[in-house]
Structure formats: C-alpha cells, structure tokens
Amino acid sequence: MYEYDEYNPKKKDEYEETEQESIANSADGMEGESHVDGESIEMEAEVISGEEYAEEISGEEFSEKEDFSEQESVSEAATEEGAEKAEAFAEASEESEPEYTGPCVREYHYEEKVKKPKRKQGGNGWKKFIAACLVCSIAGGSAIGVSYSAAQSHFGKEAGAKTASTSNTESVSYLTNGLSTVDIVKKVKPSVVSVSTTTTGVTQYMGHFTVPYEAEGAGSGVIFYSDDDKIAIATNNHVIEGANSIYVTLDGDKSVPAKVVGTKSESDLAVLSVSWSDLKKAGVEKVTTATFGDSDDLEVGECVIAIGNAMGMGLSATDGIVSMKEQTINVDGNSLTVLQTSAAINSGNSGGALVNSKGEVIGINTAKYNSSMAEGMGYAIPSNQIKPTVESLLETGTQPQPYIGITGTNASLYNLEVGALVLEVKNNSPAAAAGLQSGDIITQFNGKTIKDMDSLLKAMDSSDIGKKVDLTVVRDNKDKIKLQLTVADKNS
Template identity: 40%
Template sequence: MDNQYNYNTPNDQFQNQATGNGGPDFHFGQTDPDFSHRKKEKKPRDHKKAAKIAGGLCFAVAFGVIASAAFQTTNFVGNALFGEKVKTEKSSEKKVDSTSLTRTSSTVTSDVSEVVNSVMPSVVSITNMSVQQVQSFFGGTSSQEVQSSGSGIIVGQNDTELLIATNNHVVEGSTTLTVSFINESSAEAKIKGTDASRDLAVIAVPLENIEEETMGEIKVATLGDSTKLQVGEPVIAIGNALGYGQSVTTGIVSALNRQIDMEGFDAELIQTDAAINPGNSGGALVNANGEVIGINTVKVSSDAVEGMGYAIPISDANETITTLMNKETREQVPEDERGFLGVEITNVEAESAELYGMPTGVYIRNVIEGTGAEKAGLVRGGVITELDGSSVDSMTTLQNLLSYYRVGETVTLTVEMPGKDGSYEEKEVEVVLSEKQTETAIPKR
C-alpha cells in the first residue's frame, strides 16, 4: 500500500544498504609495494591448481548471484510488510508540482509559508466584549462582562470603512468589538449585518481609525471557488486559535456538503482535518493557491472524535456576505432609548418545527395592545424569521438586532402568518417601534 507521507522510516535505511553503499572496499589488481622490484620467474602451469581456482571463482560468482537475489527478495518482503513503496526500474515516478502542498518535510516549510505569507495580511483577530447573565451561588443572576475571541477575513473596502467577514456567533451579543491586524495594531469595529441561520456576519472598521502604516500592510483577501474543491485537496486554516494570535494548521478536504445538527444553523459545510480550535471561528480556510475557499465555523469536540472541523463554503457565503456589506452600519442604542416591538415571544425549537410543520424562528405568543406590532397587524401564532433582511433564529438574535434601533424607527419584519388549514404564508410587515411599557400590559388574544 502506498504511503502518503515521506517519513524517514527504518525501511529507508534498509533500502540504502541494499544499493551497496558502505561496507569494505575491494581493490582488484593492486600491486604489493614490498615485492614490486623482484623479478618474477616463470613456473610450469599446474592444471589441477588452475582448475581448482576456476572452480572457486565459479562458486564465488554463483554465491554472489544467489546472495544478491536473496537480499533483493528480503528487501521486497520487508517493504511489503512495512507499507513502503516497492519500485522497479520500469515504474514511472510522478512529478510533484513545486507549488502543490504536501506533507513532506522538504516542501511543507516552503510551500505553506509562501501561502501563509500571502494570506495572513487578510486575516484579523476579533475580541468580543459582551454582557451576560451569570447565575450566582445563591441562585440569583447578575450581569457580568465576558470576553471571547474569534477571527475574521478582510473582504472589501468602501469610501469610509474596511469590511470584514466573520461568523455570527463571534460577534453575537457584543457591546464592544476590537479588531487586531497583522502588525498587532487594533481598532474598534461595528456590526454591519448578521445572518444567524448561516452563521455569517460582516463588521466594519472606520478607515479613519486605522493607522496609515497598518493600511500599507493589510489587504483584501482573494476569494476562490469552493464548488471546484475535491476531497483530498490540501488546505490551510488560519485564525486566532484560543485568542493567542494568528496561527496556522494544515490538512486536507475530508468531505464536502456535510450537514451538522446545530440549532438554527442551515448550511452544507466543508469537512477538514486541519485543526480548528476555539478562536479559529471566522478565520480563513485557504487552498494551495492562497485563495479563501471557506470560513472556519465549528469543530466536533468529543473524546471519541479527532480531526473533524467544518467551514462554510465561500461560494455559498458570497451572496450573504455581499448583502451584509451593503447594509447600513449601526451603533448600539442605550437600553433606555431602544425601540420596543410589542410582542411576547418564544423560540421555535427544531424538534417542534419538524413535528408541527412550523418554520424556524421566533413564535409570537401574544401581541401587546397599543404597540407598533398590533398596529402593523401582527397576530398570535405568527413566526418572525427576519428583521431588515437579517435572519432571526432565536429570541436572543431578535433582541440583539433590536438593540440597534431607537424608539420611533421603522423595521421590516418577515413573518410566517398561520393559515386556517395549518399552513403558513410569508408576509413582510413594517412595524414602528414604540416605547417600552413599564406597566403590565394586557395582551391581545
């Protein structure tokens, strides 16, 4: 069986010995210097002695032939047992393109480093500061600031902003986003748009906040065509693993069009054995040409599993990223100034959606009287799936999206409205956000 890796195994040493290298040197026809001055006397030929010598030479030649054959046989068997390639003089050797990625020690250093040097300026580290509710020892809850790390890919630039693609879960719930570039300089970023169902997001860094020196070192990533990927093709994962800064791992495409069981996540993914660790999310999966062919998103974490990471194919993400890049960049609104939708909601779990034929999103339990939701015609039983083009897969996602809107602003909701026969009809509804009610409201039933 062919061995993909060119390791220096004991069999390699065995093969070297078989070529005749090493061992004692034999010099035929050498003259003895101590007796070269003596004149040799002719002696009568001894035919019996000559016959013995000839016989001995024949025996030596025969022994050499047999020994050589036995040695080659041993070499062949040894190679077969240890899994090494058995080559013959007639076997053709495949030429390896110098630009291709292999795991040979002589090529990994040069080839991977060249690709990494070309891609690294396009990859950034992202630090997310968020406020989360933490349960105390006595059963109560308190707000606590939490820091998490992720990665991003520079995908564009407009007149005022540098645009970076990443995962939605990297930026979700953020109060502050900080982007660090290849030269370790940092700048604050704002969310441009998110798509929770695709686990994609685009964030923006104002160009005026980026140092001139940094602008000279960073660059927009080159995007490839993930539809042309083949299983077994070498890939490189680059990202901010564990928040330590950019690091690199290598592997291959293990499988294509993989679907994984994650709540609210709907995509076919690239599976790779390149290590994708916490903090790599949102980083680049690139091919041997230095083209981004995937956005790293998740790995399987289990004692029984090794080397199963996943990336969103870039060709599938292109349309979503383009849409998010063209959205208006918004800043979070102080909590007391945020608009109120006017509905009581609950999550539609995947099991319920499948059991009852419901769309995935946020279920409207009640509509509060006198609010924008009631005036817009929202009713109990509807399922909110989008807000201003951003997908809504949970209450948390909806609340995060609404945190960027003030009282009096208008949002466009995509709602699956229930029909009499149990089916759902998609509608777009414009809702003017009202002021949050402090008194107990009577829900509309």
C-alpha cells in the same frame, strides 16, 4: 582477493602461470563470489601465501611488496563504471525538477554531490539533504437566498499561479497549478484578522443576588472589501453575538475598534467595519483584501489550509483536506450546510479563512466536532454561500430574516424519504402554531420541492414575511399531511 606478500618482477610470467595452475588443480579451497555487471562468478582456489610460493619456485626472497588480486581488478572496473553512472545521474538530476502540486503534498529539497572514487578504495560517495514542508485547514456554515450576481463587485479572482526559477539545490516554490504552502500563507495571512470581544451583563447568584460579569471572547475575520472610508470584515455571527465591544488586530499588533454592519444568524455570518481614520491612528497604512474562490469547484480529498486566531494566541495556520462537501450541522439551533475538513480547528479559529492551493478563500471557519471519540472533523461555510450574504449585509445592514422556528437536517442521513427532517420545533414559533412535529419530513414548501435542508432554507429565504405558505410533510414515514404557516421575521 589473492594476497601476495612478496613479488619479484623478473619472475612475473612464471608467477602468474603457476598461480593459474594452482587455482585450476587445487582439490581443497575456498568458495567466493565476485559480481560484475550483475553476473556472479564462483571460484574455488587454495590460498597460498607469497612467501610459500616464492620458496617453492626458487627459494629467493622478493624485495618489493604489492597486492595482486583478480577480484580487486574487477572491483576497480566496477568502481569506474559506477562513477560514470553516478555522473550521468547527477547531470540528469540537474535537468529535472521535483513534482509539486500545492499544499498537502510534501515538498522535498535535494542536494546531491557525486565524488569520484579513488583507486583501491572502491565505491562512491553520495550525500542527500531532505527538508519537508508541512501543510494545513478550517470549519463553517451556510448562507442562502441572496442574489449571487450582486456579490461580484467585491469578490474578484486573481490571475493564475507563477513559476519560479530554481537552482539545482533549491526546491520549486511555484507551479502553474498551485502555490507552495509558504507562499499561500504569506499571500492570505495579511487579509485575516484576530477578533476580540467583551461582553458584560448580570447573572443570578444563589437565586437571590445579581452579580455583574465581564466575559472576553476571541475569533477571527477575513477582510473582503476596502474603500476610501472603511474596510469590511466577514466573520461568524456567533463570534460577535451579544458583544458590547469589538476590536480587530491587524499586522500582528495593531488593534482598532470595529462596528457591526449586519448579521445573519441563520447563516452564522456577520460583517464588521473599521474606519480608515482609526486604522491610520493605529499605524496601519494599507490592508490586503482576500480573493474568494469557487467552492463548487472543490473536490473531496483536495488539500486546504486554515488560517485563524487559534486559542486567541495570534494568527496561525494548519492543514488538511476536504473530507466532505455537503455536510449538515447545527450551530446555535440553526442548520448549516458546510464543508467538512480534517484541518485542526480550535477555539478562536471561527471566522478565519479556509484556503485552496491557489491562495483563494473557499470557506470561513465555523465549528468543529467536539468529542473524545472523533478527531479531524472541522466545518467551514462554503465561499459561494458567504459571498452573496456578506455583500448584501455590507450594502443594506441586518435585513428582515424569514423564520419558521425549526431545527432540521437532511432526511437522507437517516435513510428516510428525501426532504428536510425536523429535529426540533421552537416554542411559540410559526412551526409550532402550524402543528409541525419533531420527526416530520418536509417535502414541499410554498409549492417548491424540498430535497434537503439546504433547499428548505433557500425556499424559506425567498418567502415574504407575514405571508402564509403551504407545507407538505411526511409523518411517521407514511402519512402525507398538508399544513399552513405564517412566515415571521427572526430579527423583529
């Protein structure tokens, strides 16, 4: 910028003319750049003070002071143009809404203010405020062999998502393809309960003494049914197995006794009931039943939220994604086909809800991979396995459960022939009596082709207790062997 200390209005024309000649004819000078609309202008000029120039023209003193600069004029023009663009951008921002697709996608709140620049100051003022909403997930097992159609009476689906109005300084809370994380938790959390258990017994001490003990446990459950007499809660079998007393906590601090309606250890599922008389004594006037979604519709990478009684410290929520849809794990000697999720799962989460972006329960927490070598591996029983099992348990209680006495997994996980790989044969079991061995691959059961552990469980559950069934197994990955066993009742 050219800076003149003094200026006489009477000499303005001469002043500007001489200035132009000075710039054009100068041999020594300085190099500068001015940017106007992306164009770069290079200039060379000798800097001459206003006082020296005035003496050169007339020797007179100038009485008025003002800055003159060709670059300043350019800057002011650019500033005015920038202000117009800023105003246009602000108007466009008011008409647009941030895109949001449910949990896991971070939700941003924008507040933008545009201030017109003052003359001789240049630039424009922008302020942004951004708040990020964090999002969450859980773990599970499998339930096989019960009619799915019977489960529909208690597991309805709710209508689609809502759309909320917003101002230009508020984020979008709802979109038609999903709810916000906060709204999902608010919707589902009232249907999730904390489960507390007490187990008593005696144990041997130093081989000579019997010592009584009392152990307390913590877990979670999901309310799936309510009528005039009771509510029904789905949870994991391992949460309540062996417990002498069970209490569930609703509404944060209202604890009521619960009874076991039925269990299915093969699926690691159980149903509890609480009477309305006990609920009202505790001050509970109403409950919320969960809406169960279709776990078959899940995609790997889909975001999910886990809600449960983590560490027995009350209900909390975590987030993650669906990592795998058909993982096989062993829980208490039972092979389960489960969903795998990256959501944080901790002790006490078992029995809690795994929820999709619509606020539907698509899984029940069951387990996590506990190792210092791995993180973010939790497991959940898919909702399509939960629904028929807990519905049947609610109607008939604990049922006779077909049992052959093995622990197994999918043979394909070991790059072996398709079938169910036997990992362990229980002592005094039907499988042991039939001659099954660890390492055998079951390819047929009672005339049905066995592709994996899930298909074996389904075939076994549809078998008649006390009846003989034929098995085809591959031994040592080469020999096909025919065996016959008698199906037993695990609950007898």
